[in-house]
Amino acid sequence: MRYVKELSNKNKIVSDSTCEALYEQQNEAYTIKFVFNGEETCEINKRKFNIYPDTFAVVNAGSNFSSKIDSINPVNTFAVSFGESFISDFHHSFSYSEENLLDGKEAIKMPDFMESLYPFAGDMRFNVLHLKNQLDKGLKDEMLINEYLYHCLLNYYKIYDKEVVQKLDKLSFIKTKTRQEVLKRLTLAKEYISSNYNQNITLEQIAEQACLSVNHLLRTFKEAYEISPYQFLMQLRLNRAKKLLQTTSYSLNEIVGLVGFECPSSFIRLFKHTFNITPLKYKKSRLN
């Protein structure tokens, strides 16, 4: 079921459930995109990545954006866009101290977010799921919808701080510009891994996508994220396999193939090592 909710302050929510969709245009407003099941292939300013249920994507106003859904099962997507005054008010009050705000010191700049994939977890997940459930039930109260959207931004700013600001600090380059550039490239590496997690990808391919040498990628990735690209890939595969065990009736062998493992025994060993439970026992425990 598709619905579009546009509020009087120009905040907008679009929820859709579809097997096929193709969308291309300049993004008018700051948008956060979620996928609750399946995947959506996106392209932002010529960068291509997939949004899965454990990630969300942020698109700045004015960016060229396209998305594609091509799936046997309906993919449930949810996008929230923020009106210009709503986001500038939020950004202003979040970015400046109370003292500056009281002095009326003006430095209102619209935010420029790092357009990428971010982990969809914690409070962001709780709040967005509440909002979606309420809208699915027909919520009309704009005050409540705006409260959810305010918290959505609040949660995103925290995630941005953790995923971007704190990662920049971890990189050992002296020049800020170098750190920013390296983080951008590492983000490309993460997007590539996340979008191709079920393929047989190599370190060379990841490095090429990130425009970094293999050695540089290994060193800086570990510096920023405290794990290697390979460990990041394994974590993704295991977590997504866990989700499939929870939410689908696929057999273990099917899941092993779907998340990109070649051999069931190494999957079972890694799964048990990571979660202290075998995949089948985990599935049974979730059924109970």
Added chain:
Amino acid sequence: MNQSAKSFYVQVKQLNDAERYYANCLGMPTEATMISAKEKGLVVKIDQDTHLFLSEEKHQNQTRKIVLTSDDCLEDYCRLKARGVVFKNAPAYLSEGLSVEFSDPYGNDFTILEQRNYNED
């Protein structure tokens, strides 16, 4: 606000005033009751399993801090705000979830807490 069977005993200045506040302002159903053989009281039904027992007299088992668990803190916050409840703060994130606080006119402090399991799969 949801189910975790709880009863709170709370002192108020005047039962009539309190009934107006809890029923009209907070929108919670109230019912007259007897706290003891001689003492009148008021039951506020917050949900199926959570009740407040209001009385004018002071008793040992009374509390001034009441934690109401919620399925959706923002929903409860906006609903009560629209009814005129003045909150002490905006909804804030704690390690156990999202919460917001208000006081009734008699100085009893209420916390609405939406417990969130951040380790859940």
